[in-house]
Amino acid sequence: MAKRAAAPVPTKTAGETRRIMAKLARQHPNADTELDYSNAYELLVATILSAQCTDERVNQVTPVLFKRYPNAAALAKATTGELEPQIQSTGFFRAKSRSLVGMANACVEQHRGEVPKTMHELVQLPGVGRKTANVVLGHALGVPGLPVDRHVLRVSNRIGIARSEDPEVVEQQLCAAMPPKDWTKTSDTLILHGRRICKPRPLCDQCAVRGDCDYYRTVMGAVPHMRKKAGLKASTTANKKHAKS
Numbered sequence: 001m002a003k004r005a006a007a008p009v010p011t012k013t014a015g016e017t018r019r020i021m022a023k024l025a026r027q028h029p030n031a032d033t034e035l036d037y038s039n040a041y042e043l044l045v046a047t048i049l050s051a052q053c054t055d056e057r058v059n060q061v062t063p064v065l066f067k068r069y070p071n072a073a074a075l076a077k078a079t080t081g082e083l084e085p086q087i088q089s090t091g092f093f094r095a096k097s098r099s100l101v102g103m104a105n106a107c108v109e110q111h112r113g114e115v116p117k118t119m120h121e122l123v124q125l126p127g128v129g130r131k132t133a134n135v136v137l138g139h140a141l142g143v144p145g146l147p148v149d150r151h152v153l154r155v156s157n158r159i160g161i162a163r164s165e166d167p168e169v170v171e172q173q174l175c176a177a178m179p180p181k182d183w184t185k186t187s188d189t190l191i192l193h194g195r196r197i198c199k200p201r202p203l204c205d206q207c208a209v210r211g212d213c214d215y216y217r218t219v220m221g222a223v224p225h226m227r228k229k230a231g232l233k234a235s236t237t238a239n240k241k242h243a244k245s
């Protein structure tokens with residue numbers, strides 16, 4: 001029988017991951033979702049709208065939407081044709097309209113108009129995947145959840161606190177290293193770090209975990225043109241290490 005490849009493991013231990021996350025939390029002390037909401041229903045709507053769209057744009061659209069459809073029962077009565085022009089600026093508005101109306105109907109028919117409080121039930125709602133479910137669980141329902149988006153994927157793999165391109169595997173790896181009470185904060189902090197510092201073209205000179213980062217040591221430290229692209233000076237620590245080796 002052919003041997004299956006071993007599952008990848010992060011290069012950092014759980015203890016190292018916690019220390020790294022503590023440093024990042026100090027660099028981004030107010031990390032939180034940037035979507036505006038006042039209850040689980042509103043956050044669910046805003047998160048569905050945020051796919052392939054900035055939080056800022058979503059926050060421009062939702063005040064009117066929440067006023068017109070203040071709960072799942074009201075939204076369930078809307079048609080996709082009515083919703084489309086109201087959410088057009090968030091992109092993918094036809095699919096999002098279908099998801100919103102479908103989600104609201106499912107909440108009304110199966111959960112007495114409430115947003116369900118478990119991952120299992122949330123991911124059965126139209127338009128709700130694991131990431132969206134974790135956002136709502138962690139921020140609005142008081143249930144630990146660690147949403148993995150493209151920023152969390154990129155940043156955690158670069159640092160070495162996760163090792164996979166599969167969001168669900170990364171979620172498991174980060175959840176295994178961090179205490180449940182910190183899961184949502186971990187995601188918020190990595191997202192903010194990915195937006196502000198560890199962008200696709202990273203600003204390593206401004207990063208609090210440069211000394212811990214696999215990508216910085218192996219890629220940025222070893223490849224001069226990558227250093228230049230990232231605006232790093234010739235005298236960075238990684239550069240010095242590289243010069244010694």
Ligand code: SF4
Pocket residue numbers: 155158159197198199202203204207208209210211213214215216
């Ligand atoms: S050192 Fe650079 S690559 Fe590593 S986490 Fe910081 S910004 Fe990202």
